[in-house]
């Protein structure tokens with residue numbers, strides 16, 4: 001069984017409006033005043049109901065005169081959202097308005113390659129199906145932690161995903177789940193998630209900086225992801241912050257990621273533990289045999305001066321890069337997200353102070369720099385948003 005798609009741009013625009021919730025025909029008429037007559041609007045809505053993409057939903061409160069019929073997206077609309085990370089995978093099923101109906105998560109190792117990871121993914125999707133969350137999917141959105149050719153739906157030379165280079169991920173998921181699929185990188189999906197249901201709901205132009213194992217940036221222009229010519233826009237982790245800096249795993253010198261991000265922070269924390277400057281970190285190393293970014297956060301919360309300094313140093317480097325981006329892009333909002341963002345307010349304060357000091361007042365006068373609101377679900381909400389943008393287009 002194949003699900004229907006909108007037949008023209010008018011129908012697609014109506015579906016995107018209904019994605020934000022049920023509307024009366026009168027409200028939809030107000031929102032689409034450009035170029036669609038009331039009779040045309042009603043005909044398109046009736047057609048969407050025929051196609052089982054929308055359905056009647058009672059009547060709106062009277063605005064004086066006849067009560068206007070409410071319309072909503074079909075109650076059977078379902079999207080699968082698949083957020084593949086380096087060490088875990090999240091799978092969710094949403095309704096047409098992108099409310100998460102079910103969400104499961106499992107540890108994986110992306111370095112095992114596509115076959116075993118996708119086995120787990122399809123198992124988790126099957127589990128949600130067995131729970132009765134869907135009978136037929138209208139689409140699936142997929143995120144991976146690496147560069148993606150958006151046009152081809154394949155990862156391209158992803159540094160932390162050996163075995164995935166040019167693997168036909170979009171096609172494989174589309175065939176297995178019998179629905180349209182779209183693939184993007186995880187940072188862009190987090191930005192889409194915050195745009196749809198998080199802290200960027202009212203913002204059309206913003207940046208989302210993800211600080212996880214590595215560092216990346218999602219760029220939203222006019223309410224849409226900006227991907228650049230080949231899909232690599234926002235790959236800021238390998239911008240140079242110091243030409244005399246340390247060697248980065250990418251082969252260049254002094255990259256942002258060589259200074260900050262989960263891997264760099266863990267390495268710096270381990271050396272602080274070994275050289276005896278931080279008793280907190282030394283205790284973690286002795287207890288578990290390694291130190292992680294979370295250990296740094298914990299040590300900082302207990303007032304460990306070395307841990308606090310590591311976070312400040314990292315925040316300053318991110319702030320330097322971000323100050324340049326703010327001057328260049330003039331965003332209305334900057335969101336700090338990803339696992340290392342849980343270092344929280346020490347990190348945020350440092351980033352803010354550098355950006356506010358180094359960018360021009362006109363760019364920062366009205367620029368909130370905030371932490372992610374959706375945190376762990378940003379990726380799956382963004383994946384659902386990505387595929388719904390595709391399905392609700394014509």
Ligand SMILES: [Zn+2]
Nearest residue numbers: 238248250255
């Ligand atoms: Zn690099």
